Amino acid sequence: MATIRTSCPGCGEVDLNPDAVMVSVQQETGEGSYRFVCPKCTEPVEKRADRRIVALLKSVGVGVAETAGEVEAPVGVPHPESPPDGPQFTTDDVINFHFMLEDDEALASFLSSGSV
Secondary structure (H helix, E strand, O other): OOOEEEEEOOOEEEEEOHHHEEEEEEOOOOOEEEEEEOOOOOOEEEEEEOHHHHHHHHHOOOEEEEEOOOOOOOOOOOOOOOOOOOOOOOHHHHHHHHHHHHOHHHHHHHHHOOOO
16 A cells, blocks of 8 residues: 655654545646645644646545535645734834743743733
8 A cells, every 4th residue: 555645734744545635626627635634633734736746646546526616725724924813923022022031020920810
């Protein structure tokens, strides 16, 4: 049986059996995505797959689901250029955090306040 080597965003490289992977392929383009549950952290992972990757996964016996519409962006994986929600983290925030870590009383007060 073939082993598929891919990567989990949190764990790095992982090895999978073909039955642990599912490919979704767009009929018009032959491209799509593949998904699996990471064997190390048990988190679901979805990645884009170009035509070459789709062909390789099919050739080793990975299950395929054909889709008629456009393949959506991978679930749970934010685009690297998408900023997180909330206020921007500034240099002043880093400096304040640095000084808070040096102040044992302020750190103990913060940790005991339940704000964490």
